[in-house]
Amino acid sequence: MAIGPVQLIVLGFDNPQFHGEITAELERLRQSDTVRVIDALAVHKDAEGEIEVAHLSNLTDEEAREFGSAVGALIGLGIDGDEGFVAGAEAGAEAAADGVHVFSDEEAWDVLEEIPNNSAAALLLIEHHWAVPLRNAVVKAGGYRISDGFISPLDLVGLGLLTAEEARQAHELERAGSAAG
Secondary structure (H helix, E strand, O other): OOOOOEEEEEEEEOOOOOOOHHHHHHHHHHHOOOEEEEEEEEEEEOOOOOEEEEEEOOOOHHHHHHHOOHHHHHHOOOOOHHHHHHHHHHHHHHHHHOOOOOOOOOOOOOHHHHOOOOEEEEEEEEEEHHHHHHHHHHHHOOOOOOOOOOOOHHHHOOOOOOOHHHHHHHHHHHHHHHHOO
């Protein structure tokens, strides 16, 4: 199966106020064939750092069976207790046996460590359908991805793409969710 570029996005929530807006937007993006949510987890970390996980998704039943708990396997979080950890480890071992590069300890991104205590996070594993033609054109030209990342609105001032005031407003908008509620 051909798959578009895939990205893990981790969104933090100091005081989560979920009313369906995020799921509705992800469904809109799915309907327009812009992105597909491969997997999604909601993680709550209490004041002592204990973690509770809930599986979220707008996948069809067939897609859910195909992808399983991809985020959990990717970050080493066994949703189904020991069985989940074993399944994630087996998937990683199988990929390595097939010659697929698996994160080393030095390269690993400890997503769970980055989530502050007494907060919540949504972990979205998204396939970017819109980027498939671009990726294919890059490959055809002999290119490959070296790195990628989102740029903070505050960093866009130095590029002249935003004024300092616009960047401050955009940054405050990104952080407004933590103040609401």
